[in-house]
Amino acid sequence: MSDSTPPPDLPLVAFDLIGVLAEPSWREIDGAPDRERWHRLRAGAIEEADFWDPAAAAAYRACLRLRTDRLALVSRLRARGHRIALATNFARAWLAVVREQLGGSGLVDHWLCSGELGVAKPDPRFWSHLRGLAPAVVVVDDQLDNVVAARAAGLIGVWALPGADLEARLFAALAGARGPLP
Amino acid sequence: MRGPVDYSPLLTELGLSAADAAHVLAAAAGSHARLAELRRALVGAVPAGCAAFALGSLGRHESSALSDLDLAVVYRRGALDPADAHRARDTVAAALRARGLDVADKTFHSAVALDDLLGDIGGRDDSNDHLTYRALLLTEGAWLANAADAAAIVEQVFGAYTAGAITRGRYLTSLSNDLHRYYRTICVDYRFKVENAGKHWAVRYFKLRHSRKLWHLANLAVFCRAALLPDEARDGWLAEQLPRPPLLRVADALRPLGGLHLCAGLVNAYDAFLAALAEPDTRRALDLLAYDLREASPVFRRLRAGAERFDEAATAVVGHLWQRSPDHLVRYGLL
Numbered sequence: 001m002s003d004s005t006p007p008p009d010l011p012l013v014a015f016d017l018i019g020v021l022a023e024p025s026w027r028e029i030d031g032a033p034d035r036e037r038w039h040r041l042r043a044g045a046i047e048e049a050d051f052w053d054p055a056a057a058a059a060y061r062a063c064l065r066l067r068t069d070r071l072a073l074v075s076r077l078r079a080r081g082h083r084i085a086l087a088t089n090f091a092r093a094w095l096a097v098v099r100e101q102l103g104g105s106g107l108v109d110h111w112l113c114s115g116e117l118g119v120a121k122p123d124p125r126f127w128s129h130l131r132g133l134a135p136a137v138v139v140v141d142d143q144l145d146n147v148v149a150a151r152a153a154g155l156i157g158v159w160a161l162p163g164a165d166l167e168a169r170l171f172a173a174l175a176g177a178r179g180p181l182p
Numbered sequence: 183m184r185g186p187v188d189y190s191p192l193l194t195e196l197g198l199s200a201a202d203a204a205h206v207l208a209a210a211a212g213s214h215a216r217l218a219e220l221r222r223a224l225v226g227a228v229p230a231g232c233a234a235f236a237l238g239s240l241g242r243h244e245s246s247a248l249s250d251l252d253l254a255v256v257y258r259r260g261a262l263d264p265a266d267a268h269r270a271r272d273t274v275a276a277a278l279r280a281r282g283l284d285v286a287d288k289t290f291h292s293a294v295a296l297d298d299l300l301g302d303i304g305g306r307d308d309s310n311d312h313l314t315y316r317a318l319l320l321t322e323g324a325w326l327a328n329a330a331d332a333a334a335i336v337e338q339v340f341g342a343y344t345a346g347a348i349t350r351g352r353y354l355t356s357l358s359n360d361l362h363r364y365y366r367t368i369c370v371d372y373r374f375k376v377e378n379a380g381k382h383w384a385v386r387y388f389k390l391r392h393s394r395k396l397w398h399l400a401n402l403a404v405f406c407r408a409a410l411l412p413d414e415a416r417d418g419w420l421a422e423q424l425p426r427p428p429l430l431r432v433a434d435a436l437r438p439l440g441g442l443h444l445c446a447g448l449v450n451a452y453d454a455f456l457a458a459l460a461e462p463d464t465r466r467a468l469d470l471l472a473y474d475l476r477e478a479s480p481v482f483r484r485l486r487a488g489a490e491r492f493d494e495a496a497t498a499v500v501g502h503l504w505q506r507s508p509d510h511l512v513r514y515g516l517l
Contacts, residue, residue, distance in 0.1 A: 024329035027185035029222055031215035035185075055222075062225040065330035161418040165344065 010082050011156065011177045012134035013170070014112070015074065016121075017088035019142030020160045022066045022098065026052075026091075029059055041091050044115045048093040057093075064094065066101050073167055074107050082174075085110035087130055087139060089120045122149030130155065136177050140170060183324070183425065186214035187243045192433050196446045203449050205456040206244075206429065213243040217324055224277060224327040228270040231261030232293070233325060233332035241322035243427050244393065246460035250284040254315060254323070255293040256335050267293035274327060289314050296335055300342040303360070310367055316342075317364035320357075320424050321397065336425075344417050352413065354420060355514050358405045362515070365398040384468035384482065385459075391489040392455040393428075396448070399496050400428035402515050403435035406507035409514075410439075432499060441502035447495030454488045 018025050027033040030052065040046045048057055074084055086098075086108050092115035102108060112129050114120035121127075122145050130137050131154065139150040140158045147157035158173045160166050187210040193203055200207060217240065228234050238252040239245040253275055257267035271293040275285045289311050299315050302308045319339050325332035343350060343357035350356045372390055375381040404423050408416050423431050429452060433445045458464045458481075467481040476482045503511050 022330060023333050024221075024325070025184045028325075028329065029218050030185075031218040033185045059222040059225055063221065063329060065328070067330045067334055068230075069334045159418065161421045165341065165417075 009135065010080070011136035011138045011174060012083045012085055012110070012130075013074075013077055013174070014085040014087040014110075014130055014137055014139045014155075015070075016139075016141040016143070016146070016160070017086055017090055017098065020140055020166075021070045021074070021086070022064060024063055026060055029063060030056060039120070042089045042114045042120050044092060044118050048091055051091070060094070061097050064097050066098065070166075071105075071107065073170075078107060083109045083134065085112060085130065085133060085137075087112045087121070087126075087141075089114040091115045121146045124149070124153055127153035127155060138170070138173055138177060140166070183214075183243060183427075186211055187427055187430070189429070192430065192445070193449070195433075195437075195442060196449065198446060198449060203453050205453045205460060206449065209239075209244045209246060209456050209460070210427070212247070213240055213245045216240065216245065217326070220278065220281070220326050221329075223281065224274060226327075227274050227277060228255065228327045229262060229266060230328070231331065232257035232267050232270055232328060233335055234270075234274045234327040235319065235323040235332060236326050237290070237318040237323055239393070241318065241324040242393075242397075243324075244456060246456070248460060248462060248465055250286050251278060252290055252318070253278065253285050253326070254290045254319070256296050256299070256315070256319070257293055258331075258335075259295040259297045264293070264295065267295075296338060300339065303342060303356075310371070313360065313364050313367060317361055321361070321401070323425070340421055340424075353405065353409045353510065353514060354417065355405075357420070358401065358514060361401045362398070365394065365401070368394055382469050383473055384471045384476070385465070388455070388458075388468070388485050388489060392452060392492055395492070395496060396428045396432075396452060399499060400431035400435075402511065403432045403499065403503060405514065406503045406510045407435035407439060409507060409510035436499065436502065439502065439506040441499065441506065444495070444498045444502055447498065448492070451488055451492035451495050455485070455492065458485055458488070 015021050026038070037046070037051055041048065041051045078084060084107060090113050092113055095111070095113055110133055112126070114126065117126065117129060119125045121141070127150055130139070136156070138156040138158060139147065140160050141147050141150065142160045144159055147159045150157040156173055156177055158166070158170050189203060189207060189210060190200070193200065217236065220236070224234065233256055235241065235254040235256065236251055237254050239249045240251055253271070255267060255271035255274060257264070278285050294315060299312050316339055319336055323336060343354060343360070346356050369390060372386050375386065376383040404420065408420050411419055423434060426434070429445070429449060432448060433442060436442050436444060464481055467479065471479055471482060
């Protein structure tokens with residue numbers, strides 16, 4: 001194996017989107033969020049037009065932004081040879097915005113969106129999609145329930161809390177997953 | 183806070199009804215609706231490398247229609263030209279004023295560089311304004327424009343304390359000391375504003391005796407609770423707690439310490455305070471109230487009685503912390 005070829009057994013790193021790689025949540029621009037309707041949208045059971053009005057839909061697309069500091073972290077992981085997944089409870093209609101902002105960066109290898117899969121975190125069926133992608137998967141999520149559920153499903157969970165040093169804790173988890181990092 | 187603040191589980195735990203906290207609930211719902219509306223209106227108002235925040239009562243989700251808005255625009259030097267950041271601040275302020283909001287030009291009169299807020303904490307160039315920004319971004323900063331940069335900025339502020347290799351303290355006392363320092367600063371600031379700058383005294387006085395004191399109490403309670411957590415869990419818990427509204431912070435700290443019931447008195451007294459601040463006649467009476475005539479004012483006497491009830495409730499909370507986390511309260515909160 002050459003120096004530039006990553007070891008094949010490096011864990012896949014699966015990032016949550018809102019609260020980890022991007023902001024904001026739809027709830028932050030909706031004056032009266034309807035959680036029940038959201039649960040249907042995120043599972044692909046309804047379309048966005050049944051969720052909120054066109055003005056809200058346009059405003060959310062305009063607000064939605066990837067975090068440059070977190071994209072830099074993803075780039076560093078890729079440089080180490082990790083494959084990257086996006087594992088998100090998200091409406092499929094909004095994914096195009098994220099794809100457009102990522103452009104041709106090629107940062108994300110696998111896209112797991114609840115709106116496309118028809119099942120949302122923390123449902124074990126969501127994690128089974130991830131487990132099929134790699135022998136070892138590290139899940140980075142800002143929702144503790146999802147981290148706990150991922151661990152219960154045999155994945156490695158890292159809780160991404162605002163302010164806590166995510167990069168240090170992620171690399172510690174990766175080191176624990178396969179020994180010292182290269 | 184992602185969505186509207188949900189006080190209902192706490193009220194149920196305390197055996198209180200929605201009517202017991204009607205003004206707390208109304209302020210939370212109204213604040214969330216106002217934030218959502220403003221965020222939609224301010225889409226694209228600031229460039230990348232810059233974020234706009236609402237601080238103060240709106241950021242705490244405790245605002246009423248009468249509340250002013252403390253606008254903070256923070257930018258990264260190197261990512262954005264300062265002149266562009268200042269223009270963005272003017273644009274946002276103008277857009278907010280056009281919607282009828284009272285945007286004060288005091289501490290937050292211009293855009294501020296994040297590097298300046300974090301580069302000299304505790305040093306000779308660390309001003310009251312910088313302290314104010316740090317404390318409020320961490321504890322009551324709600325983004326208004328550019329949520330992605332806003333989240334990264336708040337994380338960097340928190341990280342400035344956790345990253346202190348020598349001075350952070352096992353219990354992150356570098357941060358708790360800065361928050362305590364801010365509280366004492368605004369208490370002294372009251373003296374300057376009223377005695378020297380000729381500002382109205384009454385509203386400031388009652389804010390000190392309610393919202394400011396609750397903010398401080400919440401910080402004390404959260405850090406006392408955090409001190410009892412395993413070391414590896416502490417920073418994360420603090421980062422999660424500090425942006426929450428003060429009543430919820432006190433409750434989350436007291437619950438595992440067996441003192442949750444003590445929050446009922448705080449909720450009752452605070453609800454009465456928010457009710458008063460949401461009444462135009464009360465605000466007007468306070469704005470016109472001469473200090474020497476205060477005892478003749480029914481509004482003053484009513485609010486002072488409420489402040490005394492709030493003090494009783496807060497004292498009971500401190501007494502409980504004294505019993506359950508005495509080491510931290512004495513060594514780090516007092517001494």
